[in-house]
Amino acid sequence: MESQISKAFSPEDFRANGHQLIDMLADHLIKSQSNDPTPTISRETPDDQLKFWKDDLNSPLPDDPGELFNNILSRSINLYSRRCMGHQVPPPAPAAVLGAMLSSFLNNGSAVYEMGMTGNALEKIITENLGQKFGFGAAASGFVTSGGTLGNLTVLLSARAAVTDVWDHGLVGHNNLAIMVSEESHYSVDRAARIMGLGTEGIIKVPVNAKYQLRTDLLDECLDKAARSGKKVFCVIGCACSTSTGAYDDLQATGDFAKKNSIWFHVDGAHGAATIYSPQYKHLLDGIELADSVIIDFHKMMLTPSLSTAVIYKRASDSYKTFAQKAQYLWADQEKEEWHNSGKRTFECTKPMSILSIYTLMRIYGDALFKQNVEMLFSLAQEFAALIKQNKNFELACEPQSNIVCFRYVSRRSAEDVNKKILQHLLADGRYYIVSTTLNEKPYLRTAIMNPLTRISELAELLDLIDILDL
Numbered sequence: 211m212e213s214q215i216s217k218a219f220s221p222e223d224f225r226a227n228g229h230q231l232i233d234m235l236a237d238h239l240i241k242s243q244s245n246d247p248t249p250t251i252s253r254e255t256p257d258d259q260l261k262f263w264k265d266d267l268n269s270p271l272p273d274d275p276g277e278l279f280n281n282i283l284s285r286s287i288n289l290y291s292r293r294c295m296g297h298q299v300p301p302p303a304p305a306a307v308l309g310a311m312l313s314s315f316l317n318n319g320s321a322v323y324e325m326g327m328t329g330n331a332l333e334k335i336i337t338e339n340l341g342q343k344f345g346f347g348a349a350a351s352g353f354v355t356s357g358g359t360l361g362n363l364t365v366l367l368s369a370r371a372a373v374t375d376v377w378d379h380g381l382v383g384h385n386n387l388a389i390m391v392s393e394e395s396h397y398s399v400d401r402a403a404r405i406m407g408l409g410t411e412g413i414i415k416v417p418v419n420a421k422y423q424l425r426t427d428l429l430d431e432c433l434d435k436a437a438r439s440g441k442k443v444f445c446v447i448g449c450a451c452s453t454s455t456g457a458y459d460d461l462q463a464t465g466d467f468a469k470k471n472s473i474w475f476h477v478d479g480a481h482g483a484a485t486i487y488s489p490q491y492k493h494l495l496d497g498i499e500l501a502d503s504v505i506i507d508f509h510k511m512m513l514t515p516s517l518s519t520a521v522i523y524k525r526a527s528d529s530y531k532t533f534a535q536k537a538q539y540l541w542a543d544q545e546k547e548e549w550h551n552s553g554k555r556t557f558e559c560t561k562p563m564s565i566l567s568i569y570t571l572m573r574i575y576g577d578a579l580f581k582q583n584v585e586m587l588f589s590l591a592q593e594f595a596a597l598i599k600q601n602k603n604f605e606l607a608c609e610p611q612s613n614i615v616c617f618r619y620v621s622r623r624s625a626e627d628v629n630k631k632i633l634q635h636l637l638a639d640g641r642y643y644i645v646s647t648t649l650n651e652k653p654y655l656r657t658a659i660m661n662p663l664t665r666i667s668e669l670a671e672l673l674d675l676i677d678i679l680d681l
């Protein structure tokens with residue numbers, strides 16, 4: 211029997227299988243971009259899905275992975291479909307996928323410089339470049355981590371480390387810490403705070419206005435109330451933008467409040483900080499220069515595969531206080547601030563070189579790619595909102611500030627849960643994928659327009675399709 215080891219490492223098999231896969235994916239792209247596209251989603255029940263893959267695992271080994279690749283493709287949602295507009299996940303630009311493949315092939319981590327020489331250097335360059343764009347000044351720097359959730363947690367830990375000696379002494383004398391954030395913030399902020407032991411009382415949710423932006427006029431009052439109940443607020447977070455409706459908080463007013471009260475100011479720009487590339491929309495980030503830290507997901511508005519999040523600190527030195535980890539087998543000098551050993555500052559020890567995807571895009575297409583992506587998606591959302599407003603059967607939740615549009619079907623006969631039924635119909639139909647959210651206790655349909663190839667005609671057809679359901 212031929213050795214499986216030599217087969218697994220055969221350059222010829224790699225070449226043949228790789229060509230086969232790239233051809234399959236390129237054909238998938240052609241079909242997705244055609245006027246006769248593949249369905250966006252062919253949903254099977256979880257039990258049927260499980261059965262299929264159990265049977266697959268129990269079937270004889272195939273000669274080549276072609277059928278396997280095909281099965282995975284046809285049993286996955288198609289983000290390249292122009293009708294896929296559910297969650298905030300983009301169709302990755304194909305060149306970024308090649309960067310990801312290179313990252314997987316090299317398997318260079320970055321905790322330790324020698325294991326990730328290129329990755330560490332690129333993370334420093336890109337985060338510093340973004341820091342400059344945000345107006346942070348020369349001391350800014352950062353690194354890349356695995357997703358916005360981990361990015362927010364990392365930053366909140368840094369913010370707490372800036373005002374306590376928690377690493378060595380725990381929370382003795384600091385069991386009253388709290389954060390302030392809009393009630394529309396992503397759940398990862400709430401989760402991070404709970405992981406850190408702040409509890410419900412340590413998460414002060416500031417109400418939002420009619421545009422779903424944090425009410426900055428209430429910040430002083432919330433802080434006073436927190437102080438009266440013995441709470442010490444160490445971090446205030448601005449959303450740029452929020453998840454449900456894509457609302458941008460007033461970063462200027464929030465930043466001024468933070469400075470006035472010597473509180474760390476963090477901007478969760480996971481989704482919307484990419485507007486920094488657009489002269490037309492970067493005003494939405496006015497005030498971001500006041501932040502002590504920002505996170506931005508490359509795998510949202512910057513067209514890379516998941517997960518790749520830049521964590522940028524105004525003062526790079528703050529990032530070394532998060533984890534004062536000693537690991538003799540990794541780093542010769544435990545105490546020194548070394549940008550090139552990124553494991554000193556990140557949760558991950560072994561970490562994929564996800565920076566390669568964004569760097570590949572930057573080098574091939576330049577900043578223009580991100581500018582165009584933001585501007586196309588944001589203006590499409592505005593056109594879509596205009597269509598919704600023209601149709602008496604629909605109601606817009608609020609004017610979109612980004613590429614997220616929330617709306618409801620409000621036909622005369624419709625029961626309150628009609629919007630949930632619409633989602634079920636759409637899922638069974640498979641042409642479109644959209645999601646839902648709850649605003650002011652009412653269910654809304656939610657679209658995040660993430661594919662820059664989506665056209666207004668597809669959005670108009672979506673409204674027609676819902677209308678025709680006549681629920």
Ligand SMILES: Cc1ncc(COP(=O)(O)O)c(C=O)c1O
Nearest residue numbers: 357358359396398451453480481
């Ligand atoms: C505003 C915001 N912050 C953080 C996150 C979490 O990011 P990730 O999914 O990369 O963990 C999201 C995800 O949608 C988000 O919208």
